[in-house]
Amino acid sequence: MDDYEIFDTIGNGTYGKVYKAKVKNTGQIVAIKKAKLERDEDGIAATTLREISLLRMLSQNLNIVRLLDVKHLKCNDGRLFVCLIFEYVDCDLRDYIDKLSKTKMPQMLIKVFIVLQSFMYQLFKGVSYCHGHGVIHRDLKPQNILVDKTRGLLKLADFGLGRSFFLPVGALTHNVMTLWYRAPEVLLGVVQYSIPVDIWSLGCIFAEMSRMTPLFRGDSEIGQLLCIFRQLGTPTEDMWPGVSKSRNWHSYPEWKPQKLSLVVPDMEPSGVDLLSNMLDYDPAKRISAKEAMQHPYFDDLDKSQY
Template sequence: MEQSRYIRVRFLGKGTYGEVHLYTDTQTDTNVAIKTIKVLQEGEGIHFTALREIMILQELIHPNIIRLHDVFYKNSNINLVLELAESALNDVIHLTSDESTTKGLLKQLLEGLAFMHENSVMHRDLKPGNLLISRNGQIKITDFGTAKIVCDVEAPRTTGVCTLWYQSPELLFGTKHYGKAMDMWSVGCIFAEMINKEPFLKGNTSIDQINKIFNTLGTPGEEDWKGMNILPNYWPSPASPRISFVRAFPTASNEARDLLEKMLMYDPRQRISASQALQHPYFSTGEPHASCGDIARILSNYIR
């Protein structure tokens, strides 16, 4: 594909492994986002994270997953031409004040994630900054630089993935044997943030993060999380009671709080899956979920 067809407009932001700019595609007269991933050194070839991201995005075609249009090379860098989504959830999370909007956005996120998990892909870094919203009100899961194709559930995996505030307890305790449930913990943290308009668990270090979790959800025992004490980085913690979700999330419905609790189960084997979450009564009772059109109208004054 001719590189000259794309004209750079402005800088948009940084992904896990590259910068993202807004470009105009002169052949289609539309705007696109181009993510530039730098090679490690001249002559070393394509960075494996770029290959992984390209491969995954070519396979995962879904309305709630960012679409890869094209790939080209320039100045020894690989460039991913992606569909444009004008804003990120973390920029507009203050607008999710009513249950209908929160429910609509969460439903889209879960639909995209359920599709990923059904196709054996873990994202491993879900957070509001990696959830874009298009002009037509669709959530777009993006930044697959740390995503992983799950071939063997028992195989050891890389640690140190996922942004700290959205990192599951099993990762904080250093397990290398984790699965798709780690993404659902991240979704729970995002859901809590949409309800209260601020990050739910804001630790400064891994130890501080696990303390924040225990001081909020209560210190787990063996009955809550079997095998916790044999994880590589486990350390005993003082007993701390669980806070009341009614007090912590006063604006949320009972169904919302119940779903949130199921997302934030300590034992990953007991954590609700994305497909199960979509069947939760939260989505079939109370306020109906906002449509893409509803969300687009709410966000119309805030999209850049």
């Protein structure tokens, strides 16, 4: 790592630390994600291996963070590390939303700058690219979406929970996605799920960008389900065939659906329609990322810039 000059720690999560650094001989600013290997016999963590392999395939896309290099290091004290070298992006969507909400910028001014439309279109573009290459992200949330403010670009990041759905795998784990962005089929313990879980997460992010606060804020899995049911109505077999046979299904209060437009009052009707298609209970009916890019909500967006 003598090739790099470390400036600061910019992240500290479950899977390691992230540093801002400079490549000494070029001056390029990069982000270095360091994952510690606890013992030699453990090898590289599955999440790190998965992230490396998926990003090798995906990161040429403009809306996915670029993996520049991978380093395998051994410190003087014998500790082993794997370092992932990424392009540096100075802001994530969580920080961006927080700062935007504090400016109290009128919604019409946000519309003029096409922030919401532009950001959602780019998110669909990045997710469509992942899905087209057989990859479910499984952890889409504002903290895992980077914002290049200078160029107005959004980039998907943190593929540690990503999975290829082209591989013959059994039931997928349900301990994925931050609770507030977790799809109802995952919360209900459906044995097999697929790319619609990413669309649900994007729907939660879409609503959050419009209202400047998360849409469903549960404090537990059951609490999250109840938050969803209160807003969208308790699902029935007519709404979602097979839901009552889900592993975690119980006798829930029978709430009626509320109008989505009431929780996103500044969103135009075509946006509310798109949102409702993203938050469909039935995964089979949920709009795909590719279909969403053709939705009338984006009709007045200059797509050529992307």
